[in-house]
Amino acid sequence: MTDDNSSVSRRDFIKTTASGVVAAGAVIGAARRVAASTIRVTPRAIGANDRIRVGVIGVKGMGGGHLRNLVGPDMTADNVQVAAVCDIWETVRLKAQKTAELPDSAAVADYRRLLDDKTIDAVVIATPDHWHGRIGLDAILAGKHIYIEKPFTRRLDEAFKIYDAAKDTGIKVQVGSHGCSDPKYLKARELVKSGQFGTLLWAQGSYCRNNPKGEWNYTIEPELTPQTVDWNTWLGPAPKREFSAERFFRWRKYWDYGTGIIGDLWPHRLHPLMLAMNITEFPKSVSCIGTDLCHTDSRPGPDGQPFGAPRDVPDTTMMFVEFPSGVSIVLAGSTVNERGFEDVVRFAKANLTMGGNRLMVVPERPFSDEIDARDETPPDAGETHVKHMRNFLDSLRKNVAPNCSEDLGIRVQTVVSMAEAAFRKQRLARFDERTREILV
Numbered sequence: 001m002t003d004d005n006s007s008v009s010r011r012d013f014i015k016t017t018a019s020g021v022v023a024a025g026a027v028i029g030a031a032r033r034v035a036a037s038t039i040r041v042t043p044r045a046i047g048a049n050d051r052i053r054v055g056v057i058g059v060k061g062m063g064g065g066h067l068r069n070l071v072g073p074d075m076t077a078d079n080v081q082v083a084a085v086c087d088i089w090e091t092v093r094l095k096a097q098k099t100a101e102l103p104d105s106a107a108v109a110d111y112r113r114l115l116d117d118k119t120i121d122a123v124v125i126a127t128p129d130h131w132h133g134r135i136g137l138d139a140i141l142a143g144k145h146i147y148i149e150k151p152f153t154r155r156l157d158e159a160f161k162i163y164d165a166a167k168d169t170g171i172k173v174q175v176g177s178h179g180c181s182d183p184k185y186l187k188a189r190e191l192v193k194s195g196q197f198g199t200l201l202w203a204q205g206s207y208c209r210n211n212p213k214g215e216w217n218y219t220i221e222p223e224l225t226p227q228t229v230d231w232n233t234w235l236g237p238a239p240k241r242e243f244s245a246e247r248f249f250r251w252r253k254y255w256d257y258g259t260g261i262i263g264d265l266w267p268h269r270l271h272p273l274m275l276a277m278n279i280t281e282f283p284k285s286v287s288c289i290g291t292d293l294c295h296t297d298s299r300p301g302p303d304g305q306p307f308g309a310p311r312d313v314p315d316t317t318m319m320f321v322e323f324p325s326g327v328s329i330v331l332a333g334s335t336v337n338e339r340g341f342e343d344v345v346r347f348a349k350a351n352l353t354m355g356g357n358r359l360m361v362v363p364e365r366p367f368s369d370e371i372d373a374r375d376e377t378p379p380d381a382g383e384t385h386v387k388h389m390r391n392f393l394d395s396l397r398k399n400v401a402p403n404c405s406e407d408l409g410i411r412v413q414t415v416v417s418m419a420e421a422a423f424r425k426q427r428l429a430r431f432d433e434r435t436r437e438i439l440v
Contacts, residue, residue, distance in 0.1 A: 041143045041169040044121060046396045053083040055114045055123045055144075057135055059096035060087065061218075062149055062176075063126030065385060070124075071100055074386045078393055086114045089229045091221075109230070111135055115142040122396065125149060126176075130238045130257045133158025136173075140165040147392050149176040150267040152409045154257070156417040160436055163410045172395050174402040175409035177271035178388035183378035184359045186403070188276035188345065188352050191361070191376065198348035198367075203273050206332035206340030207265035215315070215335035216252040216260075220245045253311035255424075260313025261333035262288070262419050269331055269343070270412045271404055272383075276352070277345055281323045282411055286418035286429045290317030294336045319419050357381055414438075 046052060056067050069075055070082050084106040087093040097107035108114055114123070115138060122145040125135050133153040139146050140162065152175050153159040166173045179185060192200065209215060226243045234248065235241065238256045251257040252264050292314050315336045321329040332341055342355035349367040353360045359381065363371040388403070395402035414431060421440045422429035430439045 041141060041171065043143050043145060043169070043171055046121060048397050049079070050397070052078075052080045052122060052393055052396060053120050054080055055084040055086065055117065055120045056082060056096070056100075057086045057111045057114060057123055057125050058127035058131075059085050060089070060092045061126070063087075063124065064092075064096065064099075066124050066126060066147075066389065067096055067099055069386050069389060075390070078390055080393055083120050084108065084114045084117060086111045088233050089224065091223050091228065112138065115139055115144060118143075120144060122147065122172075122392075128234075128251045128257050129154040129259070129263060130251075131236050133161065134237060136162045137165055140169060140171045143169075143171070145172040145392075145396055147174045147176060147389065148409075150271070150412075151259070151263040151416050152413040154259075154263075156413060156436070156438065159410055159413040159417075163406045166406045172392070172402060173406040173409065174388070174392040174395070175267075175271065175404040175406075175412070176385075176388065177267050177404050177412075178385050179268055179272035179383045180275050180404040180408070181388040181391045182272065182381060182383035184354060184357065184381040185272040185276045187376055187378050188354065188359055189278050191352060192276060192278050192345070197350040197352075197361075197371065200277060200327055201346045201348065202328040202330065203277060203343070203345040204330045204341045205269040205273050205343045206334075207261070207269050208332065208334040208338050208340035209265075210334070210336055210338040214311075216250050216264075216311075218249045220249050224248060253313055255312045258313075259416065259420050260311070261290075261315075261317050261335065262313070262319075262423065263416050265333055266319070266331055266419070267412055267416065270329070270415055271408060273329060273343065273345070274412060275403070275408060276354075277327065277329075279323060279327065279411070280407075281325060281327075282433045283321050283415050283418060283431055284324045285322045285431070286319065286415060286422050288317060288319045288419040288423040288429075289426075290314035290333075290423055292316075314423070317423065321415050321419075352376075 054070060056063055059067050067082060067085065070080055082100040085093060085096040085100055085102060086108050087096065088109050093107050093109065114120065123139050125132060125139065125146060125148040127135060129151055132148055133155060136146055136148050136153065153162065162173065224245050231243045247254055252260060258264060292311065293316055315334065317333040319331045342353060345352040350361055350363045350371045353362055359376045361371065361374045361376055363373055392402050418429040418431060418438055421438050425440045427440045432439060
């Protein structure tokens with residue numbers, strides 16, 4: 001693993017890294033007071049039969065998938081209309097414009113122009129992670145509900161700004177961790193809240209892959225050049241660098257823009273597990289270890305050339321999360337071995353297992369006479385992006401919190417940011433909820 005901050009002091013790391021470590025508590029407190037006193041946003045009331053107009057910001061990759069779902073046959077009955085698309089790369093933007101059958105005025109390079117459209121009710125934010133915070137907050141200030149891809153933001157302070165703004169305005173936030181709309185996890189939460197299995201203890205999960213080409217080594221398209229994309233705009237709040245197609249397409253490998261397994265893959269487990277466990281606490285401490293064992297990027301590609309520059313992020317990681325109540329979560333992550341852990345929530349009297357898309361109650365041997373082993377799998381179990389987007393749209397019509405709201409999102413982002421800080425500094429990370437500060 002390459003750590004660009006290996007020579008940075010602990011104090012400077014906490015102040016400057018893009019790990020989501022929060023600044024001094026006094027600054028955070030002041031920011032919250034400013035937000036609460038200046039935000040004056042009243043989103044449009046959306047009735048049960050109203051059409052919801054959506055803008056999509058970032059329309060390549062996951063954003064392109066959301067766009068196709070929104071205009072596709074699976075969501076025809078959802079009364080939703082894509083009103084605008086935004087991307088700084090013209091090639092992608094024009095393709096999205098054609099997919100959504102939009103006029104030239106509704107396909108823009110500057111997301112602020114999209115937010116200026118007062119007829120748009122909600123936006124989907126599917127940009128690289130380092131843009132989530134700025135666009136998400138700007139969208140709320142423009143009165144738009146937001147569906148924001150995971151991780152919530154690149155930096156924890158950005159996530160708290162969105163969290164505070166959402167609370168102050170009533171804007172709905174859905175973090176795009178679609179497992180949260182899998183009925184399996186929602187049913188598990190019902191069972192957990194029933195208290196029938198005794199004391200909640202701990203849970204395990206993993207997100208493991210094995211990509212011989214090296215994870216996140218997406219195809220570098222020759223059409224992308226300094227002349228066809230605004231590189232400085234793409235960098236945005238990230239450190240300034242010379243144009244790099246490698247970084248543009250494979251940004252998840254670099255700390256400047258993403259966090260690899262920690263922020264890209266683990267949220268897929270953290271959000272639904274914490275939802276199922278009904279965890280409403282912020283984490284107390286997080287430890288995270290990992291390494292780059294296979295040096296995947298040095299393997300030759302089809303053209304005989306290496307797939308890319310050495311990655312910043314590890315290919316193998318383990319994390320332990322402790323909550324103030326004593327409940328804990330253990331997660332494994334890998335991009336070079338796909339055999340992971342089954343999702344299991346453990347109690348004193350029984351276990352809930354969620355492997356193979358089934359929800360099973362497995363009693364502990366001493367309590368097998370009290371608790372029956374049984375299958376609790378809902379008939380419509382399974383996670384899809386369409387289910388999660390539909391849940392977001394339904395939350396706007398019913399004026400209720402979506403399944404992965406800012407409340408769950410901010411707690412998961414705190415875990416993610418603590419895990420990054422713990423990994424990069426090789427120390428236990430603790431969280432001070434009062435100051436919103438990560439201590440490593």
